[in-house]
Amino acid sequence: xxxxxxxxxxxxxxxxxxxxxxxxxxxxxxxxxxxxxxxxxxxxxxxxxxxxxxxxxxxxxxxxxxxxxxxxxxxxxxxxxxxxxxxxxxxxxxxxxxxxxxxxxxxxxxxxxxxxxxxxxxxxxxxxxxxxxxxxxxxxxxxxxxxxxxxxxxxxxxxxxxxxxxxxxxxxxxxxxxxxxxxxxxxxxxxxxxxxxxxxxxxxxxxxxxxxxxxxxxxxxxxxxxxxxxxxxxxxxxxxxxxxxxxxxxxxxxxxxxxxxxxxxxxxxxxxxxxxxxxxxxxxxxxxxxxxxxxxxxxxxxxxxxxxxxxxxxxxxxxxxxxxxxxxxxxxxxxxxxxxxxxxxxxxxxxxxxxxxxxxxxxxxxxxxxxxxxxxxxxxxxxxxxxxxxxxxxxxxxxxxxxxxxxxxxxxxxxxxxxxxxxxxxxxxxxxxxxxxxxxxxxxxxxxxxxxxxxxxxxxxxxxxxxxxxxxxxxxxxxxxxxxxxxxxxxxxxxxxxxxxxxxxxxxxxxxxxxxxxxx
Amino acid sequence: xxxxxxxxxxxxxxxxxxxxxxxxxxxxxxxxxxxxxxxxxxxxxxxxxxxxxxxxxxxxxxxxxxxxxxxxxxxxxxxxxxxxxxxxxxxxxxxxxxxxxxxxxxxxxxxxxxxxxxxxxxxxxxxxxxxxxxxxxxxxxxxxxxxxxxxxxxxxxxxxxxxxxxxxxxxxxxxxxxxxxxxxxxxxxxxxxxxxxxxxxxxxxxxxxxxxxxxxxxxxxxxxxxxxxxxxxxxxxxxxxxxxxxxxxxxxxxxxxxxxxxxxxxxxxxxxxxxxxxxxxxxxxxxxxxxxxxxxxxxxxxxxxxxxxxxxx
Numbered sequence: 001x002x003x004x005x006x007x008x009x010x011x012x013x014x015x016x017x018x019x020x021x022x023x024x025x026x027x028x029x030x031x032x033x034x035x036x037x038x039x040x041x042x043x044x045x046x047x048x049x050x051x052x053x054x055x056x057x058x059x060x061x062x063x064x065x066x067x068x069x070x071x072x073x074x075x076x077x078x079x080x081x082x083x084x085x086x087x088x089x090x091x092x093x094x095x096x097x098x099x100x101x102x103x104x105x106x107x108x109x110x111x112x113x114x115x116x117x118x119x120x121x122x123x124x125x126x127x128x129x130x131x132x133x134x135x136x137x138x139x140x141x142x143x144x145x146x147x148x149x150x151x152x153x154x155x156x157x158x159x160x161x162x163x164x165x166x167x168x169x170x171x172x173x174x175x176x177x178x179x180x181x182x183x184x185x186x187x188x189x190x191x192x193x194x195x196x197x198x199x200x201x202x203x204x205x206x207x208x209x210x211x212x213x214x215x216x217x218x219x220x221x222x223x224x225x226x227x228x229x230x231x232x233x234x235x236x237x238x239x240x241x242x243x244x245x246x247x248x249x250x251x252x253x254x255x256x257x258x259x260x261x262x263x264x265x266x267x268x269x270x271x272x273x274x275x276x277x278x279x280x281x282x283x284x285x286x287x288x289x290x291x292x293x294x295x296x297x298x299x300x301x302x303x304x305x306x307x308x309x310x311x312x313x314x315x316x317x318x319x320x321x322x323x324x325x326x327x328x329x330x331x332x333x334x335x336x337x338x339x340x341x342x343x344x345x346x347x348x349x350x351x352x353x354x355x356x357x358x359x360x361x362x363x364x365x366x367x368x369x370x371x372x373x374x375x376x377x378x379x380x381x382x383x384x385x386x387x388x389x390x391x392x393x394x395x396x397x398x399x400x401x402x403x404x405x406x407x408x409x410x411x412x413x414x415x416x417x418x419x420x421x422x423x424x425x426x427x428x429x430x431x432x433x434x435x436x437x438x439x440x441x442x443x444x445x446x447x448x449x450x451x452x453x454x455x456x457x458x459x460x461x462x463x464x465x466x467x468x469x470x471x472x473x474x475x476x477x478x479x480x481x482x483x484x485x486x487x488x489x490x491x492x493x494x495x496x497x498x499x500x501x502x503x504x505x506x507x508x509x510x511x512x513x514x515x516x517x518x519x520x
Numbered sequence: 521x522x523x524x525x526x527x528x529x530x531x532x533x534x535x536x537x538x539x540x541x542x543x544x545x546x547x548x549x550x551x552x553x554x555x556x557x558x559x560x561x562x563x564x565x566x567x568x569x570x571x572x573x574x575x576x577x578x579x580x581x582x583x584x585x586x587x588x589x590x591x592x593x594x595x596x597x598x599x600x601x602x603x604x605x606x607x608x609x610x611x612x613x614x615x616x617x618x619x620x621x622x623x624x625x626x627x628x629x630x631x632x633x634x635x636x637x638x639x640x641x642x643x644x645x646x647x648x649x650x651x652x653x654x655x656x657x658x659x660x661x662x663x664x665x666x667x668x669x670x671x672x673x674x675x676x677x678x679x680x681x682x683x684x685x686x687x688x689x690x691x692x693x694x695x696x697x698x699x700x701x702x703x704x705x706x707x708x709x710x711x712x713x714x715x716x717x718x719x720x721x722x723x724x725x726x727x728x729x730x731x732x733x734x735x736x737x738x739x740x741x742x743x744x745x746x747x748x749x750x751x752x753x754x755x756x757x758x759x760x761x762x763x764x765x766x767x768x769x770x771x772x773x774x775x776x777x778x779x780x781x782x783x784x785x786x787x788x789x790x791x792x793x794x795x796x797x798x799x800x801x802x803x804x805x806x807x808x809x810x811x812x813x814x815x816x817x818x819x820x821x822x823x824x825x826x827x828x829x830x831x832x833x
Contacts, residue, residue: 059602146563216783254683405796441561
């Protein structure tokens with residue numbers, strides 16, 4: 001755990017339980033304190049250079065324009081976030097804010113910033129800077145804007161205290177503070193042109209503009225005056241933008257990278273004595289989204305028997321083995337298997353049984369129905385399998401090619417009742433709200449029913465996550481039972497690391513350098 | 521001559537306007553998707569509509585196009601909707617990377633093709649078959665496969681050259697040479713395969729002509745006949761092939777840039793197309809058309825210089 005430990009054997013042992021305790025307090029809405037660092041340090045780990053591959057270049061480094069995903073490797077190293085996430089458990093941890101506390105109804109959040117934080121310019125990171133960034137990001141059209149929609153105002157109460165008020169409780173807001181919406185910019189320079197390409201931030205690194213080729217390779221140098229410098233085990237960070245997996249593999253083998261995801265089929269090409277292979281079994285979920293859950297345009301999809309039949313028609317283990325090379329886990333659930341909402345038992349709900357599925361479709365009276373479905377760059381490999389699965393239960397899938405830039409519009413157009421998606425994990429609350437919530441992007445028809453309304457009403461009015469957890473579990477069970485979607489498999493990632501670098505990510509898929517550690 | 525050049529450049533500008541207009545009309549159906557993409561999946565339709573209005577994408581398409589054109593002719597190609605960086609400098613920066621691969625590759629292609637073509641045509645027999653064999657191998661082996669093999673051998677195994685990345689010449693000339701070596705070799709082999717056969721064919725045609733026979737009977741040396749007379753006449757069609765090769769290399773650069781992670785024009789165009797970054801796509805299209813126009817013009821001028829009959833007054 002990079003972000004909570006000293007680089008000592010003693011420190012590492014002490015920090016982990018502390019972080020877990022803090023995280024537990026944090027998500028329950030209680031105030032939390034930063035982990036105490038262990039003073040008696042010995043055997044300091046030597047700092048290394050980290051060179052990691054990313055599939056996309058940062059579109060911008062402006063806090064109001066930044067995008068999560070692998071773009072985060074660069075921007076989160078320059079811009080601190082208000083909170084962080086534990087790479088192994090996914091729990092929230094202190095970031096720039098060492099304490100956070102909601103009021104009773106979740107309409108006011110008080111953040112207490114830590115001491116000693118500075119921007120790379122030397123200016124202090126204070127409450128005014130956090131407030132200014134959040135208000136600017138809320139007012140500026142960009143990828144983070146909509147995630148600050150519930151924010152009514154942000155006030156710097158004093159140098160260290162920020163009070164955020166909301167129009168209504170937002171269950172996903174704390175998670176967002178560990179991502180793009182939580183990035184902090186320097187108010188003195190934030191409106192300057194340089195902010196998009198070389199911002200002044202409070203993060204552990206600064207951009208080496210001379211060595212950086214925008215869009216291709218980013219070189220960052222560690223700040224010795226960073227408040228948490230002793231827990232940053234890298235002298236430099238190089239992020240190479242490599243969209244081609246073969247290029248990644250070549251760069252790894254040539255020693256130009258020491259961390260990259262690789263396709264599981266080519267792992268054997270890597271010298272086992274030089275590379276450590278770590279498989280993360282679940283970084284996303286691949287699922288067939290049933291867009292027309294009410295059956296408004298496609299009555300068959302409004303019938304729970306047909307939806308359940310679709311779930312029975314998919315040979316999940318076969319897909320996992322044949323299409324995802326066995327890296328991942330077959331599932332009937334949307335939520336992350338590393339989260340608290342996940343229920344192992346639910347995975348037995350829909351055994352692969354096309355015969356039973358076919359009977360259900362016939363009972364429902366929809367045998368022979370045809371569904372058009374967008375064919376996107378994400379779906380091409382799985383299309384034959386899904387087409388066959390539908391055929392096995394007496395239904396027909398017709399794939400309609402949709403260009404990448406129109407893929408989102410196709411899902412929202414109302415033309416299609418089904419859509420194959422890959423959802424990268426965010427948090428249980430966000431993942432369920434996105435796909436099942438009435439206003440969720442993954443629910444473009446706004447489908448809901450009285451049961452769902454009841455669950456979401458309770459979730460949206462329960463500030464303490466621990467109190468809301470039983471409701472989340474019931475909601476998850478209901479989603480599976482009603483077959484509102486057809487999850488197929490958790491999709492994994494295989495990481496290869498070299499030069500004493502280890503990959504420690506598990507539950508948290510945020511692409512920050514905290515996914516990596518160094519070995520003695 | 522000056523009026524001819526101006527006319528040709530003018531035609532290029534008109535072509536660029538037509539092509540960008542058609543491109544803009546095709547892209548204009550995607551404004552909503554682009555706005556949604558900028559704002560993220562959780563943005564509501566109202567917020568998306570606000571951004572569309574703020575960007576002026578709700579104006580009549582033709583008005584938007586002429587607004588873009590008005591600024592473009594003044595050198596202002598707008599800014600990327602994703603990065604907010606100015607399009608003109610970004611395209612030129614990417615173009616410089618691609619040209620720094622294509623220009624050396626083209627020069628090498630010309631030198632090697634002329635050598636192989638002339639050698640094969642003038643010597644015939646085994647030499648001709650060897651030259652044709654070399655061309656054939658260039659045709660048969662896919663550039664992508666060749667690139668991967670060269671990377672595995674020279675970057676991964678021998679570690680002589682980098683597997684990925686680009687170093688600007690101004691930063692480190694030595695590193696620049698190393699960073700472009702494999703991409704240039706790959707493009708050159710493909711180029712030679714196309715061009716050497718053309719040069720060989722034209723040279724064989726020329727060497728069979730009556731004036732060559734006359735020159736031989738007058739005792740002119742073979743070198744003089746081949747270089748001074750036959751090659752000069754054969755060079756004209758070869759130049760046309762070269763200009764086409766240059767344009768083809770631009771297309772081929774996309775694959776090369778991806779394999780070597782080079783921040784070039786091809787990968788820039790590819791990503792902009794995927795994202796629907798309208799100003800960038802328009803800028804790339806305009807620069808591309810103008811570049812092709814200039815290359816064709818230079819080819820015509822060179823042809824005119826080589827062949828008086830082809831001169832246009």
